[in-house]
Amino acid sequence: MPRPPASFATARLTARMPRADDGPAIFAAFGSDPEVTRYLPWRAYDRVDPLNLFLRERIADWEKGTGNFAWLLCLRGTDTPIGSIGLGLEPGGKVILGYVLAKKFWGHGFTTEALRYLVDWALAQPTIYRAWAFCDVENTASARVMEKAGLVREGLLRRWHIAPTIGPEPRDCLAYAKVK
Secondary structure, eight states: OOOSOOEEEEEEEEEEOOHHHHHHHHIIITTTTTTTTTSSSSSOOOOOHHHHHHHHHHHHHHHHTTEEEEEEETTTTOOOEEEEEEEEEEETEEEEEEEEOGGGTTSHHHHHHHHHHHHHHHHHHHTTEEEEEEEEEEEEHHHHHHHTOOOOEEEEEEEEEOOTTTTTEHHHHHHHEEEE
């Protein structure tokens, strides 16, 4: 499987690998916001230390080339994270994508811009045939992001994903993909 670029730029964003000192900025921008993390597989952080550990793990993923790659999203011309986007290489020529963005930046197309870049990058690779993502059935904004990025709704994943901010039981999700 190909290795994604360490950084990339879109019209309004730069995406870069995380650094060990990014924890406080992520915590302040979006990592501690329960509204932002409502549908995600992790709760909002209540301290920076666990977030710093998570960042060290993501940095190690890049160093090892394990197939899980995360970027921090920054407004072009700045170095302060406003969100994150990730790509996981899966067997059989597939990549799964995920993202989060600070609430202050919702509704401006930033996530769509970053997601579109990664979907296009992935499907330009000769050995990748499918780029996909999912969201909670109630997360209509995320579904719209995927549609605007060119992914097509494929179906319902029943009891697929746990969003601990909402509760301990698996929730239904919508699956979206773009294939070649």
